[in-house]
Amino acid sequence: MDRPGTYDFDRVVDRRGTSSLKWDSSRKYTGRDSLLPLWVADMDFEAPREIRDAIARRAEHGIFGYTMEPESLFEAARQWLQRRHGWSVDRDWMLASPGVIPCLSAAILALTEPGDGVIIQPPVYHPFAMRITANGRRVVENALRLAGERWEIDFDDLERRIDERTRMLILCSPHNPVSRVWSREDLQRLAAICVSGNVIIVSDEIHCDLVMPGFRHIPVASVSEEASSRSVTLVAATKTFNLAGLGGSLAIVPDADMRRRLDAAQHAVFAGIGNAFAAAASEAAWRTGAQWLDELLAYVQGNYRFTVSFLSKRLAAVRAFPLEGTYLALLDMRALGLTDDELTDLLQREGGVWLDEGRRFGCGGQGMERLNLACPRATLSDGLERVVRALAPGVRAAGRGE
């Protein structure tokens, strides 16, 4: 251990047989059994005790009828955003949702028209593009630019992409998969361009708490009055505290008209019924989770450093981009000169390890793989050994029939 802590993130918990997407679906999605999964963004850590106790208390009651999100949930979120991010949010601005992606779909339906352009910044979380096209809107790509080992927003290109049919930009902040925590200057510039182009910002800030020591998350809605009144911010406790299987998220919409439209769209696509366990868990998380989160972030940062040092010694052709936020490290494998199909095949067949292909995140992701760092160090170490086994020069040559 490289830091003393209250929580034991080194503890390995067997997740197989729990209907875990990460651990129990490899045959279905890859055609192979027993791959070590370091893909999808959930963690192999138990949620903190206070959250499990809150769920157990709710379960013990025994009656699980239709449930409303309690006012205390909104208050817990409001206080968390104030304490953790210095962002003052009115209770009235908040709408509850079953999850960030369902709410993103509702926002697209509520705030754009069929055929409108919606900007995304690839490589980026792939459901954004899927939701845009599934709802009959057009994907407009403002690709991130790679400057050395740093991914940046291409502001000139962003300005060029906006025309009278471009109504919305979906921001990923912090950005999955490139792990950038956008600076105040980045966000001010982006917001100014969107305001002057009459573009609504839907800011997916589900990773906002997962920011490495030394970095600070800035909610885009907090950078100016104009940004606030043109934004929908999506937050949740689910990513931060490993509660994705429970669901639940909040939309924060300062503008009353946009909020009314989003609320109406949510009611049109799903009944506004809350999940009793999600509400209990998220409220407990926001009330009590700060210490656990601080220790988690230190552990994830330790895992990132371990990965960088491991790769530099054992597979120097593969490099991890700097990790500013999220627990997902993007690995640059382009120097190996392999196609994406070859990479996947070698990693899974020779290595027995399952990462997320960078190409899934759209343009710029080719030749890269996303590694999930939110696991015990022993699991990570096993995974990295498998990556080396798959991609070491001799294996590569054999795999390609050279």
Ligand SMILES: Cc1ncc(COP(=O)(O)O)c(C=O)c1O
């Ligand atoms: C950027 C981003 N948004 C949304 C989600 C999923 O949100 P939800 O499960 O609330 O739909 C994820 C999950 O990985 C994500 O990375």
